[in-house]
Amino acid sequence: MKLDFVGEKGFALYKLLDLGDIIGVKGYLFRTRTNELSIHVEEIHFLAKDLLPLPEKWHGLQDVELRYRQRYVDLVMNEDVRKVFVARSKVVSAIRRFLDSRGFIEVETPMMQPLAGGAAARPFTTHHNTLDIDLYLRIAPELYLKRLTVGGLDRVYEINRNFRNEGISTQHNPEFTMLEFYQAYADYRVLMDLTEELLAQVARDVNGTTKTTFNGHEIDFGDWQRLSMREAIIKYWPGAAGAKPHMSDFVDAKTVGALVKRLHDAKIHNMPYDPAEPAGKTIAAMFEAVAEEHLIQPTILYDFPVAISPLSKNKPDEPDWVERFELFVGGLEIGNAFSELNDPEEQRRRFEQQLNEKERGDEEAHAMDEDYIRALSYGMPPAGGEGIGIDRLTMLLTGSRSIRDVILFPLLRPLQPGEIDAADSEEEAAPSTPNDK
RNA sequence: GAGCGCGUAGCUCAGUCGGUAGAGCAACGCACUUUUAAUGCGUGGGUCGCAGGUUCGAUUCCUGCCGCGCUCACCA
Numbered sequence: 184m185k186l187d188f189v190g191e192k193g194f195a196l197y198k199l200l201d202l203g204d205i206i207g208v209k210g211y212l213f214r215t216r217t218n219e220l221s222i223h224v225e226e227i228h229f230l231a232k233d234l235l236p237l238p239e240k241w242h243g244l245q246d247v248e249l250r251y252r253q254r255y256v257d258l259v260m261n262e263d264v265r266k267v268f269v270a271r272s273k274v275v276s277a278i279r280r281f282l283d284s285r286g287f288i289e290v291e292t293p294m295m296q297p298l299a300g301g302a303a304a305r306p307f308t309t310h311h312n313t314l315d316i317d318l319y320l321r322i323a324p325e326l327y328l329k330r331l332t333v334g335g336l337d338r339v340y341e342i343n344r345n346f347r348n349e350g351i352s353t354q355h356n357p358e359f360t361m362l363e364f365y366q367a368y369a370d371y372r373v374l375m376d377l378t379e380e381l382l383a384q385v386a387r388d389v390n391g392t393t394k395t396t397f398n399g400h401e402i403d404f405g406d407w408q409r410l411s412m413r414e415a416i417i418k419y420w421p422g423a424a425g426a427k428p429h430m431s432d433f434v435d436a437k438t439v440g441a442l443v444k445r446l447h448d449a450k451i452h453n454m455p456y457d458p459a460e461p462a463g464k465t466i467a468a469m470f471e472a473v474a475e476e477h478l479i480q481p482t483i484l485y486d487f488p489v490a491i492s493p494l495s496k497n498k499p500d501e502p503d504w505v506e507r508f509e510l511f512v513g514g515l516e517i518g519n520a521f522s523e524l525n526d527p528e529e530q531r532r533r534f535e536q537q538l539n540e541k542e543r544g545d546e547e548a549h550a551m552d553e554d555y556i557r558a559l560s561y562g563m564p565p566a567g568g569e570g571i572g573i574d575r576l577t578m579l580l581t582g583s584r585s586i587r588d589v590i591l592f593p594l595l596r597p598l599q600p601g602e603i604d605a606a607d608s609e610e611e612a613a614p615s616t617p618n619d620k
Numbered sequence: 621g622a623g624c625g626c627g628u629a630g631c632u633c634a635g636u637c638g639g640u641a642g643a644g645c646a647a648c649g650c651a652c653u654u655u656u657a658a659u660g661c662g663u664g665g666g667u668c669g670c671a672g673g674u675u676c677g678a679u680u681c682c683u684g685c686c687g688c689g690c691u692c693a694c695c696a
Contacts, residue, residue, distance in 0.1 A: 201646095201647080202646075202647090221656095235630080236630040237630080237631080237646075238630070238631040238632080238645095238646080239631045239644085239645045239646050239657085240646080240657055241631095241658075242632045242645080243631085243632090244631070246627095246631085247688070248627095248687070249688095251688090302696055303696040305694095323696090349695050350621085350693080352691095352692095353689095353690085354695085467696090487696090491696065494696090509696085516696095547695090547696080570696095595687085595688080598686095598687075
């Protein structure tokens with residue numbers, strides 16, 4: 184920047200610039216004595232003014248609340264944050280590339296649904312005025328995507344938002360992004376192989392390697408273990424609770440109850456237990472209490488109890504169990520898949536069981552969906568379906584410990600805008616009602 | 621929803637065993653025409669999250685509230 188080249192006016196402008204202003208320059212590139220790439224400016228144009236002071240350059244913006252509330256400032260100041268969101272974009276494009284190359288087509292199904300189905304979660308409710316009906320923001324696209332396989336769209340996927348009216352944590356945001364895909368004439372074994380390939384490829388596309396570091400652990404998306412839920416309970420059974428269970432301990436409520444008693448007696452896990460609930464529910468809770476935290480390296484956890492899987496196909500040789508698996512990486516649950524139940528009669532019985540659970544007080548039990556049963560009655564091909572949480576996958580691939588670090592605008596409680604201003608003006612405008620309620 | 625922690629200048633942070641606050645950077649002004657976070661000199665900037673209580677006096681102690689974080693609960 185030299186007076187001789189930009190003229191009086193340009194130099195005067197230059198002197199008025201502040202940190203954060205946006206300018207355009209014309210000139211040529213050169214290297215300074217210290218070999219720093221620079222621009223020899225011959226013309227300078229003023230493009231935009233930064234009126235609010237930016238945080239200091241050296242420390243950047245570190246206040247987490249401000250980083251989430253004013254993400255634009257976070258992005259300006261912190262290059263690492265920009266890299267995370269670039270990586271997130273690569274995650275999504277890599278998934279699309281992978282699925283597109285295998286003949287899947289991307290579709291869009293309703294976000295507002297008259298019944299919130301396809302998962303077990305409390306929905307958000309909204310209202311359409313003209314039709315005068317309540318609608319739910321979807322908790323999953325599942326039942327609509329499977330209707331498409333009835334219609335002959337054999338390989339479909341959707342990457343979009345789900346909404347669940349539940350708690351917020353480092354692993355939960357009320358709106359989050361899910362990949363769901365369905366492949367006709369495949370079962371959960373096929374999906375296990377496909378999943379391993381998909382996630383290894385995504386990791387390579389994003390980071391150039393299948394390895395990533397998360398929460399102090401090196402994780403290799405190219406190296407998976409497969410464990411059944413019962414095997415996992417056995418493998419991680421705590422020594423304080425006595426000898427490891429056998430497969431025969433999982434057959435009915437009586438033997439499962441005995442296992443729970445051993446855990447409770449050992450006082451090392453406070454797992455919830457309701458003797459009236461189906462044994463399958465208890466077994467799933469036992470898995471969570473005993474084994475889930477140990478699943479750091481990529482794990483396919485397969486074969487789930489039918490009691491917690493209303494949409495999955497039974498195992499042919501074990502009717503109380505279904506062909507279903509979940510993905511655990513870094514201690515996070517990042518995916519859920521199963522051979523889809525395509526028998527309308529069995530599906531009706533499953534919904535009826537869910538209604539019983541609802542009667543027992545389970546708010547998240549699945550609702551009866553008559554149109555879905557009708558769709559199955561037209562013949563749904565056997566299919567495998569899977570959902571993968573994009574936010575959590577991105578957390579793993581970017582080493583982000585909080586889901587808020589991979590969502591551009593995570594949900595925070597809004598500040599009352601102008602709270603102070605309003606208080607001031609109220610005092611001036613209406614000072615006479617101190618005890619008014 | 622529960623427990624714990626945090627909230628001081630635009631940012632990053634000190635500090636006050638209770639006597640209304642400081643630094644660095646940023647901003648502004650002047651000088652310098654150059655450095656790769658940080659040139660020099662000077663100046664301005666804070667109802668110490670909000671509201672009560674105790675006290676002669678509260679940013680500091682106590683209570684409540686608000687916001688955020690962590691853990692737990694909840695979360696197929």
